[in-house]
Amino acid sequence: MKKITLLFIVLISAIGYSQSVVINELDSDTPGIDDQEFIELLSSTPNFSLDGYVLVLFNGSASGGDSSYFALDLDGYTTDVNGLLLIGSTTVSPFPQLIIPANLIQNGADAVALYLGDDIDFPEGTLATQTNLVDAMVYDTSDADDTGLMALLGVTEQYNEGSGNNTNSIQRFDDGLGNPNSITYVATTPTPRALNDGSGILLNGVLTSVTQSQVDEGSVFDITFTTEQNVDSDLTIDFTLSNGGFDTSDFTGNTSVVIPTGQNTIVTTITLIDDVLDEGDEVLKIVIANLPTVYIALNNNLEVRVVDNDFVVASFGTPLNPTYGIVASTQPSDYYNTLDGLSGSALEQALQDIVAEEGVVRAQTYSDIIDILEAADQNPANSNQVWLVYTEQGRAKLDYQTTSNNTGTWNREHTFPRSLAGYNSIDLDDFRDGKDVYWNTTADSLRHGNSDGHALRAADGPENSSRGNQHYGQYNGPTGTAGSFKGDVARSVLYMQIRYNGLSVESGYPSVTGQMGDLDVLLDWHRNDPPDDFEMNRNNVVYEWQVNRNPFIDQPDLVEYIWGNQIGNVWSQPLSVASFTTETIKIYPNPATDKLFVSGKQQLYNLSIFSSEGRKVLSQPVVNNSYVDLKLASGLYMVVIESEDKRITKKIIIE
Structure with missing residues (x-):
């Protein structure tokens, strides 16, 4: 009986160390704004379909409760010629095959796990489980071990990437002997989209660059494509620029270029069309289509802002250069x-x-x-x-x-x-x-x-x-x-x-x-x-x-x-003559001390001030956007402003 049990354990162990897909590399924390994080999967055979797999991120903090905070369905994705699938944000280089938001992956103590299933099987807050588990990695950035999370996922070791803002990734190494001791994990220099041991097919990287990241309508700019190594046969690069409202009607220029055999660079010039429409500023996005198998995009989705020169200037001023009385209130007449x-x-x-x-x-x-x-x-x-x-x-x-x-x-x-x-x-x-x-x-x-x-x-x-x-x-x-x-x-x-x-x-x-x-x-x-x-x-x-x-x-x-x-x-609402309210005369400040400003649409107004007893205490013309000097006792006053047979009355306080 003991021999049968031992044989069963050995078989299970062998199966555990020969999965079709494993978590090959994790970078959960990077210097600065933390936008270079990635997860890399490795399949035992190249060009392996990941249909039926789901990647789940678990939060090991006290508030997270060892539960899921993100699930990524891998249906439709395939590993590359080296068996790798890189998952990261658009700022990761080489450019990932699967894009996730920047700064999504938490630092730890947390976990990343690969399951058979769908993302809907892991709604946010799902407790970590071993059901349908394919592979898991519990990790930290110099944090205490999360033994609870480790137990839930059936792993016995938590891997430390390094302290905060480190430059490491956690990488899986397999010596190929097929036993539990064959697999080790090391925190070392990241190797995204490359096998951790340096083996495999060397891919030729293609870098996209532009002369300007912001250009005006009517301007021209160059896009340059450069390979890390000279190409051994003509390399055709097809790309698009469309993004949102920006489309092929907004530019002219070639969007298919060829790097000739033996060379490593090609430049194309794009001319932006200067129309007369106020479409707002737009962003074009340089997106490379599929590259041949032995090439890899070092970056992609490069953005260039197109500044629209047809913007509209309002009839009124900014708060730094304020105007008054141009914009009328849209309140209903009986609102107050x-x-x-x-x-x-x-x-x-x-x-x-x-x-x-x-x-x-x-x-x-x-x-x-x-x-x-x-x-x-x-x-x-x-x-x-x-x-x-x-x-x-x-x-x-x-x-x-x-x-x-x-x-x-x-x-x-x-x-x-x-x-x-x-x-x-x-x-x-x-x-x-x-x-x-x-x-x-x-x-x-x-x-x-x-x-x-x-x-x-x-x-x-x-x-x-x-x-x-x-x-x-x-x-x-x-x-x-x-x-x-x-x-x-x-x-x-x-x-x-x-x-x-x-x-x-x-x-x-x-x-x-x-x-x-x-x-x-x-x-x-x-x-x-x-x-x-x-x-x-x-x-x-x-x-x-x-x-x-x-x-x-x-x-x-x-x-x-x-x-x-x-x-x-x-x-009581300020008194006014109906024909004059549309002009919205402004007097300020209120309360006032030694000056009272008047602003409206007319160039000249006649201003009269009455005391609370109805006695006229001041009367004089005032030019629009100027002021009258006040030498009056503190109290409540009525100000009457007249222009072109129209009149409005407002209350003011003089301090």
Whole structure:
């Protein structure tokens, strides 16, 4: 009986060390932004079909619970002439046969396992198992052994790639003797798409390069293809440039080239067509079709940005060069009517009833915010860019951050930080499903604050990180900037208190979840940076998606009645002559001290100021976008502005 048992164990051991496919090499951690990670599989025979296999990544951390976080179906993929399949991101060289996102593979202690099955057999959170297991590797980057994960996968050793930001990979070596001791794993210099022992067929690498990574419409640029070794017969390279909206109508030039026998390079010139359409900046992608068996692409999917010179310049200015009165509010005529005659908490409640009305107001996903910001924060000086809130500059819409590297990118900035508010994303936030797909929302739907377009802005990636979750006042923007964002973010944060139950704006720098400061700073920012056309335009854009508005852009005086020097006073909408409201005359700042600015569409206005008792205290003409000097006592005044038989009346506070 003992002999039979021993024979069975030997047979099982032999089977275990002669799998058709094994995990040959793993690089889970690379220096810098960690985008050179890869997994390499090895089949016992070349050109082996991987149909019926699935690769699964397991998270060995305490929060991961030794469960799956990614499953990759290998149906349709085949190993190469050396029996290898390289899996990695587009930044890995040689170029992988199977592409996965950069920085996907976790550092450890974790595991990668190969199974017979499909990706649907391993939904996220599936506990590691030996059922249908073909091969597994438990690994780390100088971490403690995960004995639980090892036991679940039936392995007895965990392999260390090296400490963080190492330059190693874990490689499998087989001495061919066919016993358990034949297989060893070593952390050493990576050898992607090559056998670890240096054997096999040497593949000739093809490198693609361009003279410029960014070109304008109407320009020309060269694409060069270079092989590592001179070719021993003519090598034809076919490639495409199409990507998204960029297609064959956007360029001329050869997309099939030949490297002659005995040479190693060929150049082709591409001419970009200068049309008259504003298509936005585009990215062409140089994609090489299948190469002959003995060749390998060292890189592929090389991108070149095509800058559209037909961008649109808006009729209004950027926040750095603000204009007023050009962009009219798209609010319904009766949008704020229910506020008249109210004060205090009744005014706040009536305002919330408008901006959080269930069945009317819509909540969008956090991914939809990207589309919202591309429209709401569009740079007035260049329609192919967004305007960055703190750094006060334009940036290409194409430069939205998609990896862990935020340099030169823009991303979504919460003016009321998530960690202070207590909201976050859910899985459904990952879908950009458009304005016509939305959630019902109420004043109690605090989670929807995570994706409220009124409280998110396009921001420079590194500057967003610098701001972190600081209160305003602690954070005042980059040194040397004009502060054109201050009134905008103040009104954004104040809106959040009204829109969502559980949020409030407080004096100082509170540490209670749901509270944000500093109220005194934000009031000062609001008063000294009144709403301009850029802000009114973004209010209109967000309204299209959410069917609610930021009332402090439409009616900035409301701020004083809720937080400022008019608390307790009864609110009534500014008086105006109907024919004059379309012009949207702006007077600012309010409250004022020694100067009052006037901005609108006309070149000249007649301005009169009346005391609260109705006595005229000042009357004079004022040129558009200029100011009048105020030498008046503190108090409430009425300002009447007239031009071409039209008149509007506004309230101001003089401090």
